[in-house]
Amino acid sequence: MITPQIAIFLVLAAVTVAGAVSLIVQRHPIHSALSLIVVMVALAGLYLLQGAEFVAAVQIIVYAGAIMVLFIFVIMLLNAGEEERSNLSRMARFVGVPLGVVFLAEVAFWIGRATSHLGSAPPEAVSTRDLSTLLFREYVFPFELTSFLILIALLGALVLARREESD
Amino acid sequence: MVPTSYYLVLSAVLFGLGVIAFIFKRNILTVFMSIELMLNAVNLAFVSFSRLLGQLQGQVFVFFVIVVAAAEAAVGLAIIILIHRNRKTLDVENVDSLKD
């Protein structure tokens, strides 16, 4: 029974998994970074499908639009080249990788089995007002702490990456 | 309506792929990106449960995860720049001077 929602979910899930596999398979770090951006945008689509519209927008603005830009800047500045071919032994390539895939599939299958009783919930759009009420009333202390965390990270990154003044 | 278990299976698969990338890749930037992939998989699980249980705490926690990921990415990339400046390499296998 493929409803339009399940069809959209399957398409987005396929894009996400393809992006994650591409992250592993690509040799140049910038192609891995582009694959990760694809994964993040597809995940934002999945959040939208569940009705979490503000979280989806924040995911694109902050995660895909700022953090990944930071990654891409560092890759460009450090002029990261292609990775050398890892010399996987024959055992690893013909037995290890298929076994790894089988193991991952098995874990996925059992998680699906164990949670199938949860059912589904209709996606209502969550209003930003409710979310912000929760964030600024009950969770205001962690919110202020994260602002301190960002300040510390900013100062730390500045101090660490600063060029040494040569004496 | 998409059953919640579909989202959880997707989250598990993404997390597993992130772990595989973390173990097998040699470029330190790709290893760092696999950490971000794992964090995203966890965010998906948070949002799915928040939708299932009808509570918004899950989405609030997604914010905190995103903020912490941003701070961690900033400091981690600064450290990577320092490693490159001192060792002239971006290969995880080459940073092994503490090995015997």
Next chain:
Amino acid sequence: MNELAAQHPLLTIVLPKVVILLFVLLTALAYLTWFERKVVAHIQARWGPYRVGPHGLLQPLADGVKFLFKEDVTPAAADKFAYFLAPFLALSLAITSIAVIPFGPSGITIFGQPTPTGITNLNIGLLILFAITSMGVYGVALAGWSSNSKYPLLGGLRSSAQMISYELALTMSVVGVILMAGTFNLSEIVGSQQGFHWGFIPRWNVIGGPAPQILGFLLFFTSAVAETNRAPFDLAEAESELVAGFHTEYASFKFAMFFMAEYASMITVSCLATILFFGGWLSPFPQTPLFAWTHFIPAAAFALSGLALIIHGVRYLTVFGRIVLPVLGIALCSLGILCGQPGVIDFIQGPFWFLLKVAVFLFIYVWVRGTLPRFRYDQLMNFGWKLLLPLSILNVVITSLLIVLTQR
């Protein structure tokens, strides 16, 4: 037709809207380049394009044909995937952002189905626009890096650093408007600007409400000019600096795509400035019976400009101009008469005022380009981080104070 529309709204209503809007947008892009060249030329006391068609009106067509037929040179050592992805990403993101902009009041019906004026009416429309803007950095960064050459790399890095710096001031300067309207929905933001102070001053966000957003508007427009890499912030792509910045190694059609992406983001930013600060589609005249004659302003404007074009066109220099210009004038006159008909006159009010305000902002964009000198890169970064960002935070603080004080 109505039953077909009720059953398949996507096919019969949304798809034609998308096609029409895309067509109108691409034509507007092409003629925006003509407009810019003419205005900058007149600022510099010269004529601008004059010979390709009457008054240079066929110049965009000639440019398009030139871009299509030029040889497409690709650098040998370029990263193929990123090299082809960058212009495509820039253009598709810039054009997608038109989808969430409302051109008129919602609640019109096409084929019996109520539908928004514009393609969609999202509850988080403003956030989606910011998301698209923040993804636009990738077009520039990837273009600079993938060309595998030092001038594009430097230009691309500088340009993307500039874009992410001014993105902060851009989003913060809008927070005042969001606080006053209480929603991210663009239609509702315009709706909250209805009404008139003392009967004749419109309650647009820039001069009305509990906290007039003049500072917010200035900050928004300045950071938007910097965000779209336009003069005076166009150091990274200007002709006399850094060869041509991040699009040095791009030929023919891919270069045209970057060009079009820049003009499309200009149009988007102008639309956003009208919606957020200047009342969108609301007329500057009160809607009382005393001012009912203002409903005929669109019709009068079209008819008068059509007449002027006819009178000028019959005495034009070339034969081609003497045919084309009066035909255009007659088309404008008939459009004016059409806008005066009772069925159309209510429908045309909103989009007319919206497009007029957008045209004013596009003129200001081009005016600023022709007048101000360019910023140096360190001055540019200082300006963004040390002046605009603290001012936008100050704007948020003052706006929230004023809102709290006037609501108790």
